[in-house]
Amino acid sequence: MSQSPIQPTVAGWFTDGDEPKLIGTQCRGCGTYFFPKQELFCRNPSCTSTDFDEVELSRTGRIWSYTKHYYAPPEPYITGDEFEPYTIAAVELETEKMVILGQVANGFEPEDLHTGQEMEVVVEKLYEQDGTDYTVWKWKPRAS
Amino acid sequence: MSDVYVIGIDMIKFGRFPDITVPKLGATAANMALDDAGLTIQDMQALYSGNLGQAAAMVGQRILAEIGQTGVPVVNCANACATGATAFREGWMAIKAGVYDMVLCVGTEQMGKGLLGGGGASKGIPTEGLLGSGTMPAVFAEAGMEHARNYGTSFEQFAKVSVKNHHHSTLNPKAMYQIETPLETVMGAEMIAYPNTKLMCSVNVDGAAAAVICSEEKARELGKMDRAVKVRASVMTSDPFQARNMSMPDVNTCTQLAAKQAYEMAGVGPEEIDLVELHDCFATAEILHYGNLGLGKPEEAGRMIDEGETALGGRVPVNVSGGLLSKGHPLGATGIANIYEVSTHLRGEAGQRQVEGARLGLTHVIGLGSACAIHILEKAQ
Ligand SMILES: [Zn+2]
Numbered sequence: 305m306s307q308s309p310i311q312p313t314v315a316g317w318f319t320d321g322d323e324p325k326l327i328g329t330q331c332r333g334c335g336t337y338f339f340p341k342q343e344l345f346c347r348n349p350s351c352t353s354t355d356f357d358e359v360e361l362s363r364t365g366r367i368w369s370y371t372k373h374y375y376a377p378p379e380p381y382i383t384g385d386e387f388e389p390y391t392i393a394a395v396e397l398e399t400e401k402m403v404i405l406g407q408v409a410n411g412f413e414p415e416d417l418h419t420g421q422e423m424e425v426v427v428e429k430l431y432e433q434d435g436t437d438y439t440v441w442k443w444k445p446r447a448s
Numbered sequence: 449m450s451d452v453y454v455i456g457i458d459m460i461k462f463g464r465f466p467d468i469t470v471p472k473l474g475a476t477a478a479n480m481a482l483d484d485a486g487l488t489i490q491d492m493q494a495l496y497s498g499n500l501g502q503a504a505a506m507v508g509q510r511i512l513a514e515i516g517q518t519g520v521p522v523v524n525c526a527n528a529c530a531t532g533a534t535a536f537r538e539g540w541m542a543i544k545a546g547v548y549d550m551v552l553c554v555g556t557e558q559m560g561k562g563l564l565g566g567g568g569a570s571k572g573i574p575t576e577g578l579l580g581s582g583t584m585p586a587v588f589a590e591a592g593m594e595h596a597r598n599y600g601t602s603f604e605q606f607a608k609v610s611v612k613n614h615h616h617s618t619l620n621p622k623a624m625y626q627i628e629t630p631l632e633t634v635m636g637a638e639m640i641a642y643p644n645t646k647l648m649c650s651v652n653v654d655g656a657a658a659a660v661i662c663s664e665e666k667a668r669e670l671g672k673m674d675r676a677v678k679v680r681a682s683v684m685t686s687d688p689f690q691a692r693n694m695s696m697p698d699v700n701t702c703t704q705l706a707a708k709q710a711y712e713m714a715g716v717g718p719e720e721i722d723l724v725e726l727h728d729c730f731a732t733a734e735i736l737h738y739g740n741l742g743l744g745k746p747e748e749a750g751r752m753i754d755e756g757e758t759a760l761g762g763r764v765p766v767n768v769s770g771g772l773l774s775k776g777h778p779l780g781a782t783g784i785a786n787i788y789e790v791s792t793h794l795r796g797e798a799g800q801r802q803v804e805g806a807r808l809g810l811t812h813v814i815g816l817g818s819a820c821a822i823h824i825l826e827k828a829q
Pocket of ligand 1: 331332333334335336346347348351352353
């Protein structure tokens, strides 16, 4: 059995292609968006809905906060041979107004970022294992 | 419902004890607390044990196997960094409910080296663990950055928290470290997640702390009121639903909720609190919690640290023990260790670091995930 050389780190959390999007759910009862997907019961204590639609979330948002992470996270994070510090951002989605954490696209440092800055979802390699590149969503400053 | 009193409390000196088992660490603290109360395990009607790393391993029963298997009920608690406070609060509730009139609460942890959340999934919350964006250093760094943006708080002001707490720990023989860390050393240390350097992150240590608590009637009957500490409030919260924070851990709201409830339960305001042991898992966290606990307005936090308001001798000394940053943070022990610190001041037994005339103190812990516990303690009258 041959394996595709590119795989998402977590299946079903984002789409690929030129304009990748995060995949979440929306509660039919109260309209709340969820990421990761909520599928069984609603987290909203005043909602009893059990119906959720899978939705693609807006692929742009604005930076709420950001930092640079110099410390190798514990397992299950896979660091490869040598840990490389990375920039991370918490971004408030344009439409859903939910804050989503993510690494920032390769090559961007905190100096390149500011709060309120517009970001978009991109998909980049997170790590490589057994000849396969595993990808994840990242936040990239939107070219203006 | 009876008021609840602490009549015996102690902790081992925090450090690294790789050759001592978790139950032995807990047993040592338990016997110290029993000695402090002048009682024995035979007097305890139940044991509430907090431990996170061995949450499935019956640590409480194994502590009894070290100090005396009296056959009493044992409850084992795990609640992230609020584990010790949860064990204490379970004991408090049992006495409040009138089921028992005297119980033992023990918090224990063996951490090994590394940073908070650095010990694998069993020791922290594996938020997006695989993806590397939801680690605790990252979450508290970003929360600090938000404070900086909203209120102009600077890297230097965050760093001063660590300078202060390390200074305090030089006066605490039970702290992991007794070393001064000048501002330039803190700011120049290895960066973990901006604005927190390595010296602005809590220290992973092994530790244990224990408390004997009882009803008012029992404390009077045993003649223990002179050194007793009254529990004026015991409150716990979890994260309330917020559509904005489905995946982003919120480090503020559950503390604000718990503080409001605790002040109401105690019938006191934050301005009456003489000292605070709060959850400085990262230097940025202490700054956030000044506002969350109502010690000042959020925008005043930077000024409070600049002017020494939260240092020993200041308006409301915070983390006089050295805090998690320098005393150390053995997860399951921390909640009872900070109750020990405040109780020691209320008893007037804190030696060089005594907060003079302390009458009311507050302890606070927060475990991401989230569990927040606050206790308000008062010198018994
Ligand atoms: Zn709903």
